[in-house]
Amino acid sequence: MTFKDHFSRDSAAYRENRPRYDMALVDVLAGPVAGRSLAVDVGCGNGQFSRLLADRFDHVIAADGSKSQIAEAEARANIDYRIATAESLELDDESVDLITVVQAAHWFNRDAFYARADKALKSGGALALVGYGLTRITPEIDAAIDDFYDHGIGDYWPPERKHMDNAYADFTFPYAEITPGHYTMTVEWSFEQLRGYLNTWSAVGQAQKVLGFNPLDAFAAKLQEVWGDAPTRTVSWPMFMRYGLKP
Numbered sequence: 506m507t508f509k510d511h512f513s514r515d516s517a518a519y520r521e522n523r524p525r526y527d528m529a530l531v532d533v534l535a536g537p538v539a540g541r542s543l544a545v546d547v548g549c550g551n552g553q554f555s556r557l558l559a560d561r562f563d564h565v566i567a568a569d570g571s572k573s574q575i576a577e578a579e580a581r582a583n584i585d586y587r588i589a590t591a592e593s594l595e596l597d598d599e600s601v602d603l604i605t606v607v608q609a610a611h612w613f614n615r616d617a618f619y620a621r622a623d624k625a626l627k628s629g630g631a632l633a634l635v636g637y638g639l640t641r642i643t644p645e646i647d648a649a650i651d652d653f654y655d656h657g658i659g660d661y662w663p664p665e666r667k668h669m670d671n672a673y674a675d676f677t678f679p680y681a682e683i684t685p686g687h688y689t690m691t692v693e694w695s696f697e698q699l700r701g702y703l704n705t706w707s708a709v710g711q712a713q714k715v716l717g718f719n720p721l722d723a724f725a726a727k728l729q730e731v732w733g734d735a736p737t738r739t740v741s742w743p744m745f746m747r748y749g750l751k752p
Contacts, residue, residue: 522701523553524692524742526607531557533686534633537750540602545625547591547618548609552578558605559583568594591618596625603631610634610676610747611668619679626751632680636669637690637742640702645731646738650703653724661708661715672745680749691741696732699740700725 531554535541544562546555551574555567559581569575570590578586587594591606591613604622606613622632639654641647668675694702703709704721713719732738 522698522705523550524690524702524740526554526557526690528557528560530554530635530688530690530744531561533688534605534631534635534746534748535561535603537683537685538603538631539629540627543601544603544605545594545596545601547594547604547606548612549578549586549607550574550609552584552586554605554607555584555586556581558603562602566594566596592621594621596621598624599627601625601630602627603633605633605635607635608637610636610673611665615676619677623679623751628751630751631685632749632751633685634673634676634678634747635744636673636746637744638669638672639742640699641741641743642699642738643731646728649724649728649731653703653721653728654708657720657724658706658708658712661711663707663711666708673747676747678747678749680751682747682749684746685748688744689741690744691739693737694740695737696729699732699738700728 535544541562543564543566544558546552546558546565546567549555549567549569550571552567555565556579559565563583565581565584566587567578567584568587568589568591570588572588575586575588580586589595591609604626610618626632639647639651700721704719709719709721
């Protein structure tokens with residue numbers, strides 16, 4: 506399967522402007538798993554979540570198909586960063602306690618990935634596909650962002666994005682599923698931080714390539730109006746997941 510790289514256009518900006526998870530999400534995902542020897546973070550991007558896993562597991566393998574994303578990752582003694590896709594990642598059989606895929610499973614050939622994950626997981630090890638949808642701030646701001654998402658840049662989203670919109674409900678999954686817990690990602694952001702985040706959207710990059718200008722520039726004025734003069738606002742993303750343990 507050809508690797509679809511939508512996020513190497515500015516990997517440093519992606520690292521700086523994407524929301525950050527915290528240890529609460531790691532604890533939700535690791536909770537049902539007995540072992541803490543090895544976690545594997547697939548589609549890891551710049552290693553944001555991998556670094557958190559490294560605080561709970563003895564060793565972490567963090568893999569992404571984008572060389573430039575891996576180049577932005579922060580080195581840790583117990584993290585092995587690899588340039589590899591979900592379908593090509595080499596792992597020892599029955600060696601892994603937890604495999605995480607955060608905001609990336611919709612890009613995979615999932616049947617090929619599931620086969621590799623099943624071989625690599627220990628009995629009782631967990632597979633977690635995690636994602637988040639559109640940001641929630643206030644009803645007025647949310648409505649403006651939703652309109653930009655659907656109509657301003659709607660034609661430029663890759664087809665895989667639809668899986669995020671339905672919270673992976675259309676995915677097959679290889680194991681009996683459980684809900685290990687709930688998590689909402691929350692940050693305090695300024696308007697410029699929110700704008701920086703929106704600029705990392707793959708559809709914004711594609712629209713800019715096709716149109717020759719960035720459609721976010723015009724939308725930012727409307728967004729500023731509904732944002733108001735607040736120096737920061739609470740920005741949140743409820744998380745969804747597909748989660749199960751290998752028998």
